[in-house]
């Protein structure tokens with residue numbers, strides 16, 4: 176689209192108060208169509224005659240704005256009358272508000288105006304057109320939103336209806352070159368949860384429990400006198416004594432401060448979001464009623480495609496927690512967590528969770544947009560920032576984190592079968608490999624660089640977040656793996672990949688020479704899963720032994736955990752993989768379930784046995800990374816897998832591996848060909864398999880292989 180409008184900003188400085196722009200539309204005749212095209216430097220909410228335009232919350236979303244700034248197009252034909260007034264309120268959002276990494280540069284941020292740009296195209300019944308463009312005929316005033324940003328929440332004064340509108344100022348120099356049409360999924364409201372219970376804590380706090388940790392905001396209705404306040408704080412958990420606990424939010428205030436007008440009133444914030452399960456009513460008018468508070472979940476509007484269910488209610492809760500972890504952290508960009516002063520697009524977290532994510536939901540558009548931002552933020556030397564969109568001051572790239580550049584597009588291709596993603600990302604994928612080649616001390620290994628290592632691995636030395644797996648081992652293993660994926664991606668595109676094939680062979684040789692023994696669980700896992708070990712059997716046996724000797728418990732962190740169960744089950748130790756999955760003592764997936772988790776925790780021991788917490792500096796209860804175990808349940812326990820030569824489930828490999836400790840398990844996956852279903856049930860000590868496939872499939876049951884057409888099968 177060609178932009179004719181100009182960016183505008185208020186001509187007076189409203190400070191922290193969020194401006195509301197106004198334009199009287201003055202429609203001259205009968206309309207046959209009307210479109211609003213708009214975006215903002217911040218997050219905006221547009222309304223016509225008081226009615227919200229569209230359902231995209233926190234538009235325009237978060238992208239690498241300087242290169243890619245999305246605008247949205249709304250059909251407003253049915254909203255308009257001759258005297259309609261458009262109003263647009265603009266919050267700081269990700270564009271202007273404080274963000275980790277930007278915190279030290281707040282003055283620079285504060286100088287960015289809360290600008291908008293919009294074009295309204297009217298088509299009259301007689302076929303004529305009119306364009307209404309943002310310019311100095313638009314006006315701006317203070318809105319009742321006295322403050323809003325991503326981390327701290329919102330301050331709203333319902334009495335503050337300011338009719339002093341000032342003309343807007345045109346920003347002649349502001350570019351429109353970076354404006355792109357909406358590419359990702361819009362963020363919308365989803366589940367509306369009523370309180371599970373309301374209670375007073377031992378400290379005397381009024382608390383509402385919504386029963387589910389989520390990302391979103393709280394809507395409420397109160398009957399109040401003007402000037403009374405509703406002040407709400409958010410928390411994910413209670414402490415061991417049952418008191419409200421939000422020390423793990425660090426500096427994120429995550430507060431709603433609402434000043435009432437007279438009478439019965441409804442309110443919900445819309446220019447911020449919170450990660451929470453509990454709210455504390457710090458102030459509330461008397462006569463309040465818990466049922467008048469609703470938690471509303473916000474996330475990218477992806478279609479749910481995958482479902483897991485089995486005979487063990489603890490595992491079912493884990494499956495739900497994985498899905499809620501994704502909902503909570505797929506708010507326009509894949510974030511590490513939604514509550515503390517971080518909420519960033521950490522590449523490593525997205526990389527490890529990507530496959531599970533594409534089973535659970537149709538995340539194609541979501542990842543296409545984010546990967547385009549990744550490529551946009553990538554340096555010419557191939558450097559991939561730790562977070563995308565990039566906002567961190569340091570220019571560093573870590574193994575397993577920066578490798579999102581290669582692993583995520585490959586996964587999106589496998590799941591959805593569209594070569595477009597590979598076409599769009601192939602340069603970025605190759606650049607990643609080039610970067611490694613340019614930042615290593617050994618030619619065919621990645622050595623001597625700084626990385627996050629096996630982040631949060633339980634074999635970390637005292638005082639460190641990094642597990643004891645060797646950094647050079649992880650980096651070189653990923654170098655091999657991502658190079659192998661570039662070869663596969665290139666072949667899928669019909670490109671000449673001989674250079675990468677040769678490179679891969681050299682890395683493999685160098686790796687085997689440099690790392691002939693494996694020390695940690697994670698080293699075993701990577702050597703197996705990335706096909707680096709020459710003779711896998713003894714390595715798999717050794718890994719299984721380490722785990723058994725450790726009481727069927729893992730020690731892995733962000734790098735080892737996603738592939739741990741695969742490395743075992745691919746190599747004859749599915750029973751040990753199940754032992755880990757079914758373990759409910761610390762450290763394990765079910766430990767958090769036993770402790771009442773409703774989302775995935777950042778730490779295996781976010782809450783310790785005695786009820787105390789991991790230190791407040793880094794203890795999220797909504798970090799999807801370890802939810803990556805979901806893909807093992809879909810792909811191995813239920814056995815639904817992609818076939819590289821026929822991606823997108825054009826052909827399916829269905830290779831379930833049951834375990835008698837569960838009496839049944841079922842996975843369903845909606846693909847563009849129809850729904851794949853794989854269920855097994857133990858009947859008199861033998862597994863009975865029911866399989867539905869909408870595409871031709873290779874079904875592997877034990878040591879027998881069946882090539883079948885689409886249909887339903889029982890074994």
Ligand code: BGC
Nearest residue numbers: 511512517521523524627630
């Ligand atoms: C984030 C992680 C992230 C890490 C990098 C943390 O603060 O929350 O999930 O991957 O930093 O090591």
